[in-house]
Amino acid sequence: MYRGFNPFDADDPAAMSYMARSGMRGPAMRRFDEYFRCYPLIMAPGSERPELNYGSKIFLPPSALQKISQLHVQWPLMMELINGEKSTQTHAGVLEFVAEEGRAYIPQWMMQTLQLEVGDMIQIKSTSLELAKMVKLQPQSTNFLDISDPKAVLENTFRNFATLTKGDVFNFEYNDEVYEVAVLEVKPETEKMGVCMIETDVSVEFAPPVGYVEPQKGSGTSTPRSTKGGLPAGGMVHPQGTMAQSINYDAIAPNATAAAAGARAVSSHFLNEGHKLNAKKGAKAPTPKPTTPVAGTSTNTVPLPRRRTNGPMPLRLPPNKLFFGYEVKPVKTDADKEADKENASRPHFAGQGQTLRGAVKRKGEGEDKDKGKGPEKKPNEGRRLDGRKA
DSSP: OOOOTTOOTTOOOHHHHHHHTOOOOOOOOOOOOOEEEEEEESSSSSSSSSGGGGEEEOOOOOOHHHHHHSSSOOOSOEEEEEEETTTEEEEEEEEEEOOOEEEEOOOOHHHHHHHHTTTTTTEEEEEEEEEEEEEEEEEEEEEGGGOOHHHHHHHHGGGOEEEEEOOOOOEEETTTEEEEEEEEEESSOOTTOOEEEOOOEEEOOOOOOOOOOOOOOSSSSSOOOOOOTTSOOOOOOOOSSOOOHHHTTHSTTTTTTHHHHHHHHHOSSOOOOOOOOOOTTTOOOOOOOOOOOOOOSSSSSOOOOOOOOOOOOOOOOOTOOOOOOOOOOOOHHHHHHHHHHHHHHSSOOOOOOOOSSSSOTTTHHHHHHHHOOOOOOOOOOOOTTSSSOO
């Protein structure tokens, strides 16, 4: 039976459109309010998308989209999820309308927050939320401190979040590890205790992670490694004076006299006594070592360690202290380089040579003496009295 056109019929979309165009006020606008059986997103139809578990968006059936299109709701679409048996609630956005009729697929962390089991009934209502201004988070493990840049990681994580609600414990994946974070506070504060995370600038504050212990502040004169006697493993730390005085840097510096002498002694390869090749008769020759073992003597003699007197002393530094004990060598300027070139071009052996006798041999003197001398006369040969040749 035809009832005629009723402009105040809330079930007729044409009537609602007529009231909106004419400015008439009818009954209160209804919002989407339905019950569904909830399942984790990993069970949703289609290809597997495990990354959807690390967000705050859900799947609803196509009939929900048809009902929502007939209502005047605020976009972007926000939903309020309520578990009446446990008196828990949270908020979510809608990603797709591809679920089977009567089912809703939600992230696993959201099911844990609402204390839901697979197949439990859940009430889903449309709502409106204020844009987020500030959220305070608390990591649920100290492993969160291992993230080098948490700001960049959270910025990437919040791309999958449409809402955040006070009391949520959401999770996200980073470097093949899952981190859980609790929402302690949101601003602006409303009765719904939820905020919208879409297209807004949010300031994030962190509370200390669960299980985090503040490090105890020490006196600064001890190191973490210590022995039973109370002394550090490398010796006493010198809190007074400069570090150069503590390690006696003047004695072990590369240009120090003692260090140079010790280095020559250590690097010398001729530390034993020398022996002449043309030893005189009666000289005491070294006793050769027997090649065969002698009874009563041991051949496995352990060589004594060589004692070094020029080695550096153990360097024990207090925490957060550095020591740069190298000699400063200034960089040569252009004037210094030109001076080095001039010194290199000068002759280094310009003097006259001297003989061992002390007399200076002049050039050409020896040649003149050799020219003045005549041929050498041979001495007369001797003759025998009997006339024979000698």
